[in-house]
Amino acid sequence: MLSKKLSFVPIAVIFALSILIVGCGESDSGVGVSSETGILEVQMHDAPANYEEVNIFVKSVEVNNADTDTGWVIINEPQQKYDLLELTNGATTVLGSKELEAGTYEQIRLIVTQAQSSIVVDGKSHDLFIPSGPQTGVKLSVNAEIKPDITYTLLLDFDAARSVVERGNEKSGVRYLLKPVISASNQAETGNIAGSIEPVDANPFVYAIADSDTLSSTKADTSDGSFKLIGLEEGTYTVSVDPTNDTYQASDTSGVEVTIDETNELGTIQLSRN
Incomplete structure (x- = not known):
């Protein structure tokens, strides 16, 4: 028997995620001059965790084809809560899709709202505290190559078991923290x-x-x-x-x-x- 079942190393490299405060004033333009376009579709699924619910509220999904923190393009603004534990056993949800100019998009980020994110343990709901602020961007490198007239499906594996951290500090009023661990792969x-x-x-x-x-x-x-x-x-x-x-x-x-x-x-x- 193998004994290392809880040592998760996802397919694609698990990226160290940078938490970014929303509202930095990035432009939605500047993604290139090519007239050829393809479709980027972003889907999400999850690995199981020993909780009853892990809810995250996704405000928007954005991609970037620049080396710097400029040129963000909004793929979708779902303004929706997702229970990650409903996205196991082959189930996925589409976070958004958009026609984009052909090229390589190096980064993706999810803007997650802390105020509507929560976890349910033993029938009781707890807030999920996001350390860097009330509204954050979960960013990772993806290098998604968009080709003309082709749909590129980016599959995000949101690992709830590793993303939720129990702080154990009752005095602060914060018990559960969300430190997202996500891997990305080209579904094709x-x-x-x-x-x-x-x-x-x-x-x-x-x-x-x-x-x-x-x-x-x-x-x-x-x-x-x-x-x-x-x-x-x-x-x-x-x-x-x-x-x-x-x-x-x-x-x-x-x-x-x-x-x-x-x-x-x-x-x-x-x-x-x-």
């Missing part, structure tokens, strides 16, 4: 793994592991045991099933191949009782 260059777990009441977490690193994770559906691991680079993986019900034994399936733009259907993985 990834594939998926799917299957189901029996018995369903094993309630397992499922991990895709390569070279001892966990590159994707999810929790099997509690109604039918189905699971889907998405956004994986082409290669060979071990699918590791870790039941939360101690009645059942963990299981590893090695040699699972991932091919770009395809889903490897594993069928049913039957767990043994202890």
Whole structure:
């Protein structure tokens, strides 16, 4: 059995995220002079976490094709709250899409509003404190190459388990902090793994592991045991099933191949009782 399931190293390099205060007066222009355009679509999904809800309120989604902190272009202004824990097991949400001039866009950022972001633990809602201010920009490098007449789908993996930090300082009135950890990949260059777990009441977490690193994770559906691991680079993986019900034994399936733009259907993985 593999023992490093909680050591997440996502497909794309996990970027150290810079928290930027909103309102710096960046221009929405200056993205180049090319008349050729393509579409950038931004989708988001999440790895599982041991909370009931992790809600973030996304004010806007922006991209930048400059080396400096200028030239930001608004992709969308969803003004919407997203429960990250609803975006597991293959589920995604579209944060926005926009026709852009062809070229390489090096950065993306989500403007997240602290006042409407929260976490639910044991039935109780808590505010998520964002250390740098009430409205922040979560920025990361992506190098998305937009080509004429082609839709580029950027897949953001928002890791809720690593992004929420419990401060444990009751005197300050702040218990939970949001320090976003996100990885990004070009959906067109990834594939998926799917299957189901029996018995369903094993309630397992499922991990895709390569070279001892966990590159994707999810929790099997509690109604039918189905699971889907998405956004994986082409290669060979071990699918590791870790039941939360101690009645059942963990299981590893090695040699699972991932091919770009395809889903490897594993069928049913039957767990043994202890």
